[in-house]
Amino acid sequence: MKKIILSFVALILLSLLLTSFLPWWSFCIAAIAIPLVFELTPLQSLFVCLAGFLGIYGGMAFWIDHANGSLLTTRIGELFGLKAWNLVILSAVIPALIGGLFGFGTASILAKKYDPKFLGGSIN
């Protein structure tokens, strides 16, 4: 559990750092690095990446939308034929999905054995 929480926090911080200076897809580096460093299982990686990216990017999108009074999301939504809140969700789901795929993939390749225990557990 502690590992999950730590890796969740680390993922958020690292991806924030990366995407502040590097191109938009650089959060994938975090999706690869965190499972690697924390030795997460594939399911743990999937969970951490999905929740982490949904949390950080969804949170950002939600906060920006709120602070902007949905001025811009309403207009961009009209451009795409979507509602403002649809955009908030979409903007979180895309990095979450991609990040989840990278996280799960990395952990799957690195896993020596499949660990049946979802939360923590040792490799035996």
Next chain:
Amino acid sequence: MIKGVVSLLLGAILVFVLNRPWNLGETSIPPLGKFLMPTHGFWQNAEVQSPNKDEYTIATAGTDDVVNVYLDDRAVPHIFASSAKDAVYAQGYLTAQNRLFQMDVFTRSSEGSLSELLGDITLEYDRQQRIYGVGWAAEKAIEHWKKYPESYALVSAYCQGINDYIQTLSDRNLPLEYKILNAYPLEWTVYHSALVLKRMSLDLCFGERDLENSNTVEIFGKPLFDSLMPAFFKHQDPIIPKGTPWDFEPIDVPENEHVIPKLLGDQAPYIGERKTNDLLGSNNWAIAGTKTASGHPIVCNDPHLSLSLPSIWYENHIVTADYNCYGVSIPGMPHIIIGFNENIAWGVTNVGHDVLDWYTIDWTDESKEFYYLDGIKTAVEHRIEEIAVNGQPSVFDTIKYAKWGPISETGNYTDLAMKWVSHLRPLNDEVGTFYALNKSSNFDDYRKALEKYMSPAQNFVFADKSGDIAMTIAGALPLRRKEQGKFVSDGSKGFNDWAGFIPYEHNPFVRNPERGFVSSANQHTTDTTYPYYYDAFPYFEDYRGRTLNNHLSADRKFDRASMKSIQNDNTNLKCLDLLPTLLSVVNGHQMDEDQTYIFEQLVDFNCIYKHNDQAPIYFERWYSLLNRAIWDEFYIHREKYISYPERWFTIDMIVNDPSNPYFDDKNTEAIEYRNDIVLSTFENLSKSLREDGVDIKHQTWCAHRKNVIRHISRIPGLGHTLTKTSGHGDALNATHRTGGPSWRMIVELSDPVVAEVVYPGGQSGNPGSKYYMTGVDKWEEGKYYSVTLSRDPKTYKDQAIAQISFK
């Protein structure tokens, strides 16, 4: 293992797909991964307002001294600089910070390089724009501008400000439209500022009726043309009051027999497709202190243009050691274009004189490389135009130029060359005009400033604190023989060229007329006594001018409140002139339910076009049906592009000449007179409206017109639908579906100067900003903001939402 590889691969594919743009038919989708990413995409353009004042310094080598700028609660910058050069540098930087994409689109639409941004959807537009030779004209203009180092230095400083802003841009903070279009801004040069000036000329004086008039004469003959389309309207109240003496010895323009050349081909291609929209125009006026309650002159201006988001105007205030000037500027050009300072106020309306002529080209042979000019075989010049296309290879076109200007090769029709005042090398320091106006303190300064002005010609209204009021028609106006340029000209004869330009001192002008006011609303510039010939493109205005002068000649004392009600006057004089006659004809005739409803609405109608009324819909449609029915002899030729009798003429005929033969419908054996046509069009009225899906008993004027402020590049979602817009092109509140008063200004030259202003938009060009649409509601409601003109920074500093320093 396999699971892992597949997962990674899927992830990589998604990144790839979302990292590039896609074309879905006509729509282009930007790289969605970047666009939707909260750290990079459109989210970064969503302005998040902090409750504290934003204060920051911009390090720059572009200013000699510190410049402090305070943004007020509408984000209007109040620029405090020690020199004009520093002030316009800051003006350029701030304008770019707020309106860069707009400036980009302006210049591209002017030159014909939109495709570089928007792809092949604008290729045909760009190709046509190259044929109009605007880039060629801009290049010539800047070579001439360099001869006036002081003015050129100011334009350069402004451009430097724009570029310094562009340098700060990265993927993350690009203006929103660039993200949507997956494009980037280019470096801004003085050439681009010249393109912006040419853009104004395209919007305001790129028009004529040469082809239409020639075709009409060919079909109907000159005597009929002259009788149905006289040049002067008998009820006209010209800009320069009737009877104003012309205090100069006119230049003799050599006469010559004027022959309208025969045009070949059955169907003229619509080479004048991009003509200046004749719905554009403006109102301005100045009332002398003798007619105001305060005893101080008042100047008013509302230019009528296509409305866009962001607005064409950028409001700003410049204070230097030499001048303190407030008003609006055009993004891409320095200085204040319409405004006021501590001593004077000025405004502009468009001059409707024809300054564009078409000339036939008499080719020597089919190669179309040589043409005859006064019997001499003359070679054309070639200009190769490269049009870049986003995502595709460039397209190259060769445009041929004759002595007259660029040639439109029209297939199996006569090829025509265009001579346009804005193509010509400027005569003077045109770009110094507005700087001189910004600094002017009296009548003499104003006159001297306008001497430099070239194009697009404008009616400049003026008043100063000492009490002078004046109207100057400023700009280069061709010296013409009678009717020269009204039709297509024979380009094989050098004699058909313009004899020069009317000297500035001979341009129509009036100072302190007896009637106590000066005004213009695009009506005829002068009465018939003006010694130089001129014609209109396409027609001079007939209703707003008279409505305005009726208001201003009233025997009363005016104040700012009365100016507001005049600017927002929705009364349509065309309706007042015609409706009573129409109603008297149909009154008493049998009507069905819809007709009865319409009739009753029209009987109660006072010709004031309010947004929630229905009668304007009925009257306008009825007039349109009448016009079509009366001039059926003309409409059958409409594919050939011809001229039509003007509205005032048609209305005069309906009201005063009921047995005129033109009322007869040539399709019927019986002979119709006025009453028959009025009745039959009234009978068709409800059917015509229903066919267009109009809910006769419920639809209101604004909903019917679907008034809208469109985004500058028509990107959906970024515009705004208006819901309470009143008015009509013939009313002083001259709104139409996509246009109207783009700025309203009322300036009272008291001590201190007091001004009230509004425009239907906001200072920011960012759709994610709360300053994108600031003034729209107030504008729709006919309300204004008060502005102060202070030299003291403290006036603005405390209430500022942001303070920016350039060091």
